[in-house]
Amino acid sequence: MPTVPADTSPAHRLRERLAPLLSLAATRVDRRLPSERDMMASLQTTRITLREALNELEAEGCVYRENRRGWFVSPPRLRYDLLACLPFHEMVRSQQRSARTLLLSAEEVIAPVKVARRLGLAEGERVYRICRARLVDERRVLYVEHHLLPRCFPAILDFDLARESLTELYRREYGIRVGRVSYELGTCVLSSDAAGALNAVRGSPAQRITRINHDQNGRAIDCDDEYWRHDAIELTLSAAPQGG
Structure with missing residues (x-):
């Protein structure tokens, strides 16, 4: 050879x-x-x-x-356990790191085509869009776009979305808990919006994690598009094999 x-x-x-x-x-x-x-x-x-x-x-x-x-x-990577479904701040703090969230925008918009498809919406229906940057040890590592169904979460934009966990708001204010999560994983490059939020160069490599959250009754209630600096996380998943 x-x-x-x-x-x-x-x-x-x-x-x-x-x-x-x-x-x-x-x-x-x-x-x-x-x-x-x-x-x-x-x-x-x-x-x-x-x-x-x-x-x-x-x-x-x-x-x-x-x-x-x-x-x-690059600092040590954050372990991102897909099955744990921990809120961002809880996940980071469980690994003895500091976490902080910056609210970039929060508004009602017409659902983009891909979002409408995920949430089972008709063309022209509206959603709440919340964009946030998230920091680990004061380093900007995550840009996330949340799209929520307004009928499930009326007036949620009035809350302090830089400090509040959406998962906790769902439970406390609306009696909704996440019962099932669907993931889509892929690699991509940072768009202008994501790069600007992360102080990164447009086109830098990124890890994309899309989550579609379903409530306790199986209804799709929101979806998140997370864009991580690719060196910031290590995805982990533990599962028991089926069959012999």
Whole structure:
């Protein structure tokens, strides 16, 4: 069997020389790498080669970039257990991390086609759309768009949606609990809205998680489109095999 030649490209060789900088940055509170200009000077390389090496590391989830702030070493991933169905803040805090939510917008809109299909709505029916950015240890890692049925949750937009858990609001104010969740998983790139919310570069890789929530009576009541920085989470799922 022929031997696969080792990667000897300038970017690959530079990655080895970047390792000490990554190790040092990982010990800093903000985990920030030196500026590209400083790295180019200290490593005696070109911007093209440096960017290629950093982009490779970003694709592997080792580093990430923020607009107008530079490059950072990625922190440990958050474990996202699909079966646990924990609210965001509860999931994050259970892993001894800090969580915060920013409300970006909350309004009533005509349901987009894909949302109408998920919720069994006719063309032109309206939904509540709530857009939020969510932070782990003060890093923006998640942009989420919620679409809710207004008839199930009248006046829900009047609540403090930056502080309140929707799941808790459903139970406390409307007597509705989530009885079943359907997931759609996929990879994508960040749109302008998602990238802006996460201080990321448009087109950066992302993990998409779509949830369709059904109430205790089996009725579809809302759906969420979550767009995570791809290095921020590790999806987990435990299930008992069926049959022999």
